[in-house]
Amino acid sequence: MAHRPRLSAASRPATFSVDACDEAGQVIATPIAGEHPLTVYVDKREVLTIMTLGAAPEALVIGFLRNQRLVDSIDDILTVQVDWDVNAAAVTTRSGLAKLEERTAKRTATTGCGQGTVFGDLMEDIGSIRLPKEARLSEATLFALLDRVRVHESIYKQAGAVHGCALAKGSEILVFVEDVGRHNAVDAIAGWMWLEGVTGEDKIFYTTGRLTSEMVIKAAQMGIPFLVSRSGLTKMGHDIANQVGITMIGRAVNRRYLLFTGTERFVRP
Amino acid sequence: MAHRPRLSAASRPATFSVDACDEAGQVIATPIAGEHPLTVYVDKREVLTIMTLGAAPEALVIGFLRNQRLVDSIDDILTVQVDWDVNAAAVTTRSGLAKLEERTAKRTATTGCGQGTVFGDLMEDIGSIRLPKEARLSEATLFALLDRVRVHESIYKQAGAVHGCALAKGSEILVFVEDVGRHNAVDAIAGWMWLEGVTGEDKIFYTTGRLTSEMVIKAAQMGIPFLVSRSGLTKMGHDIANQVGITMIGRAVNRRYLLFTGTERFVRP
Numbered sequence A, B: 001m002a003h004r005p006r007l008s009a010a011s012r013p014a015t016f017s018v019d020a021c022d023e024a025g026q027v028i029a030t031p032i033a034g035e036h037p038l039t040v041y042v043d044k045r046e047v048l049t050i051m052t053l054g055a056a057p058e059a060l061v062i063g064f065l066r067n068q069r070l071v072d073s074i075d076d077i078l079t080v081q082v083d084w085d086v087n088a089a090a091v092t093t094r095s096g097l098a099k100l101e102e103r104t105a106k107r108t109a110t111t112g113c114g115q116g117t118v119f120g121d122l123m124e125d126i127g128s129i130r131l132p133k134e135a136r137l138s139e140a141t142l143f144a145l146l147d148r149v150r151v152h153e154s155i156y157k158q159a160g161a162v163h164g165c166a167l168a169k170g171s172e173i174l175v176f177v178e179d180v181g182r183h184n185a186v187d188a189i190a191g192w193m194w195l196e197g198v199t200g201e202d203k204i205f206y207t208t209g210r211l212t213s214e215m216v217i218k219a220a221q222m223g224i225p226f227l228v229s230r231s232g233l234t235k236m237g238h239d240i241a242n243q244v245g246i247t248m249i250g251r252a253v254n255r256r257y258l259l260f261t262g263t264e265r266f267v268r269p
Helices: A057-067 A098-111 A114-124 A141-154 A155-161 A182-196 A214-222 A235-244 B057-067 B100-108 B114-124 B139-152 B154-159 B180-198 B214-220 B233-242
Strands: A015-022 A027-033 A038-040 A045-052 A077-083 A088-093 A162-170 A172-179 A204-207 A226-229 A247-253 A255-259 B015-022 B027-033 B036-042 B046-050 B077-083 B086-094 B164-168 B173-179 B202-207 B226-229 B247-253 B256-261
Touching: A015 A155, A015 B233, A027 A155, A027 B233, A027 B256, A045 A057, A057 A077, A057 A088, A057 A182, A141 A162, A141 A172, A141 A204, A141 A226, A141 A247, A155 A172, A155 A255, A162 A182, A162 A235, A172 B164, A182 A204, A182 A214, A214 A226, A214 A235, A235 A247, A235 A255, A235 B015, A235 B027, A235 B180, A255 B027, A255 B202, B015 B154, B027 B036, B027 B139, B027 B154, B036 B057, B046 B057, B057 B077, B057 B086, B057 B180, B139 B164, B139 B173, B139 B202, B154 B173, B164 B180, B173 B180, B180 B202, B180 B214, B214 B226, B214 B233, B233 B256
Parallel strands: A038 A088, A204 A226, A226 A247, B036 B086, B202 B226, B226 B247
Antiparallel strands: A015 A027, A015 B256, A038 A045, A077 A088, A162 A172, A162 A204, A247 A255, A255 B015, B015 B027, B036 B046, B077 B086, B164 B173, B164 B202, B247 B256
């Protein structure tokens, strides 16, 4: 049987209600998205604080460790215990802190803020990514997926201020995550994939967010050949998509889309 | 005469054109937003890499150093030289690295990624923020400002994938910045304010982005009593807005808005 860490199940309410006064002078009870600090400790060492909606904190923490490549495999993670009384996620690992120390040392040597260094690290390995050439996505499947995504965006519809991500196989949504942070939603999907033993080669990654460099790198590192967004993209996102050969589709809403890269995998009617 | 650092003027083109295939099978030349890594060096020491549109890199770097409180005053900054051939911004300071060392040491001790620690630092001082109670914003001025903001969002209209921020006095936009990063646009405004000797007490801060905790903290730290967004907000953004007593308006588009906090400064007709 595959290894599965021992996990808490500590999700937070997605929305809260506050009063606001509208242009007609009416006081309106307005749903707003939750946002909570979650400090991640690995083997009792503080790693960082993530601001999150808190809907899937265990998967988020595992996916964060995966996408920052602080752990190599789900087998290295023994427990993830989230406690909202102290806004903390305690992770215990099998092999201890060696990799974390090494990465942190490297980061400290070169930069004061993880974001920059993390990105540098991610770029280093990009040449080794191989996405399956034979995977195919038809326009009909894309349209069916876009239809299904629409009904899943409940928090966004209610309160706004969140981004959503979905992992799909064909038009079937396997998991859908929303978070106040664009990258948190991606990381939570990466965590879910490890937890469920799901691989990327026959999947589609959908995001409501923009296709910036980090978003494209993360999808490619998860081994997913199809990246679909409701939003636009940046030049660096486009450059990296070309480099790794991912099939990238932007502005995908209803029956419209723009196919940017990896066109050979996309099947038009 | 007020001190002004010696600056390069090294902006990058805002948009680039790539081909995309639309749902009708037509190849469309599509404008996309630029995104470039910019590594910040302070007195030859690497601090971090920012992913940016590159429209106002000098102001961005100064505002980043200000908002992360790595420098106390514009007087501490002697030069900011941005060189896109090597994607680097070289900053020289008057007082050397003492403050940076201290902050970096602290950060390194507590976290592997600056984002978390930076946030912790920001929260520490929030109790000392005093925003002017007597400032007023009328609904008519808000509507006039929203009208003017609309015509300024050129990159967004063309290519999407960017957030815009404006600093206004009444309905007059003093500066408008767009960037691929929500916080970059805020930081660039903070840098511009220092460069131009502009203070916040009679200004309005407008953003297209969501009002999360960090956005509210940054506006309050710039001393600006009015925060207006086209988008929604999070619970923590709302909590902090209440705590610092900022006047926060969300969902502000055309003739609609929701007034959330600091209602005593807002004048309805």
